[in-house]
Amino acid sequence: MERIEGNMLYTVPHYYRKFQCTASACTDTCCAGWQIMIDDKSLRKYKKIPGAFGNRMKNSVDWKEGAFLQYKGRCAFLNEENLCDLYAEKGEQMLCRTCRMYPRHIEEYEGIREISLSLSCVEAAKIILGGKEPIRFLNKEDDREETYESFDFFLFTKLMDVREAMIGILQDRKESMEVRIGKVLAIAHDVQRRIRGEALFEIDQLLERYQKEKNRERFREKLEKIRPKSRSRYEIMSQMFQVFGKLEVLKADWKPYIESVEQKLFGQGEAFYQEAFARFEREVCKEERWEIYLEQLMVYFLFTYFCGAVYDEMAYEKAKFAVASTLLIQEMVFASFLSHGKFPQVEEVAEIAHRYAKEVEHSDTNLKRLEELFQKEKSFHLLSLLAVV
Ligand code: SF4
Structure with missing residues (x-):
């Protein structure tokens, strides 16, 4: 692989853009069954939400753990139609990093980000397994720079x-x-x-x-x-x-x-x-x-x-x-x-x-x-x- 010194390289499998979340039609919502951890930046934003939704937020997060609370194994914001109330009320920019990214999975190396779709999402799994052609990998660069203190x-x-x-x-x-x-x-x-x-x-x-x-x-x-x-x-x-x-x-x-x-x-x-x-x-x-x-x-x-x-x-x-x-x-x-x-x-x-x-x-x-x-x-x-x- 050829790299231009100092640039950030992004690699994705060729099917990456085919993914579309089926949301309420999903046979297995990813907002149920596991603990969703919230990044610090989103936690800070959530603390500042005013009014009634702010109150709901206060009661829907385990602030010590930094995770959404669950009711019967489902995220506290997942409604009966299997849609996210946080998304519906406050928009995509209010989602925490995990929810914004999923099912995208990122592996980080010095100057390189490899992004894939996670097999744990049933729709992504259909794309990964359903392709007949051999998987190809696509590269893109931007001029972001980074260096790790120790990277072999x-x-x-x-x-x-x-x-x-x-x-x-x-x-x-x-x-x-x-x-x-x-x-x-x-x-x-x-x-x-x-x-x-x-x-x-x-x-x-x-x-x-x-x-x-x-x-x-x-x-x-x-x-x-x-x-x-x-x-x-x-x-x-x-x-x-x-x-x-x-x-x-x-x-x-x-x-x-x-x-x-x-x-x-x-x-x-x-x-x-x-x-x-x-x-x-x-x-x-x-x-x-x-x-x-x-x-x-x-x-x-x-x-x-x-x-x-x-x-x-x-x-x-x-x-x-x-x-x-x-x-x-x-x-x-x-x-x-x-x-x-x-x-x-x-x-x-x-x-x-x-x-x-x-x-x-x-x-x-x-x-x-x-x-x-x-x-x-x-x-x-x-x-x-x-x-x-
Ligand atoms: S599992 Fe995949 S398709 Fe289903 S709700 Fe989550 S991201 Fe969407």
Whole structure:
């Protein structure tokens, strides 16, 4: 990526402008089910609102926490038509930063803002998953300048190169999805060793090796050889699901939902699971339409989170997050396939993916805990993941 020194670069996925909030028609309003934090500037504005609305404001905010109060899990300003009274009464400029921005998600790096649509919004999820073409990224610059006190620009540029290579591999539709995802994992694993060993200069060569046409077949064979035969998919996936029991729960209906998915998938034993998965694989996973869903999910997670490794040097965990999230969402869709037996339409996959994203992506605690579990738990080790991609 070429940058003009001193300018701010903004990057968005090509579908970014397609988003439109469906407000009261939304099947899942984002103003319910989680705590909406208010930025300091908006809190100061809210304190100054006079009259009757000012009184309502006083009673609708947890001033100590800096969050909107909720009634039965719904924001205090969300009315019966699922519209926001604050917006209706005072206009868009009165919304706090969270409400003004959502579902836009911003990752900040020195001189760079990467803006995406969050998968946790069901309409955004339909756009992310519904696109048939490979996702492209658009850049724009302005003359804003900023410098961070400490920002490892060399590591950042390497991470950007790695991410670009991974996205290229994921969008190589001549290749099977298992090989594409397998390569992403293998690259992340090798890159992490270079980061740890302070050998970032070796990364260009590493990427070249993975991208070489003549190495294609060799990688496929290697993947086949190292896929473990000793642990079954049933064993790995059922263990992977246990991760949800170790995370903070955000929405009240999440726990019963996940329990019902687990029951459907794993409750009837291994033989049932293996037979059902063979059918799901035949009727769904082998279809190009399905591979496109997985590709869009993987690209979404990598674009949004991978370069964040510049702050914690955990590049491998970021790639594992993309793979594990894609696998878990696939498994949830598999559970609903068991109920209806039809190829999953985009609305259904979006509904499932947005529920997952809502629980996992919007809790820093959960994101951090997941990275820890990826290091500890056997089901997230390289060989386990390679066995089930
Ligand atoms: S979830 Fe998305 S579409 Fe629904 S109300 Fe929120 S921003 Fe709008």
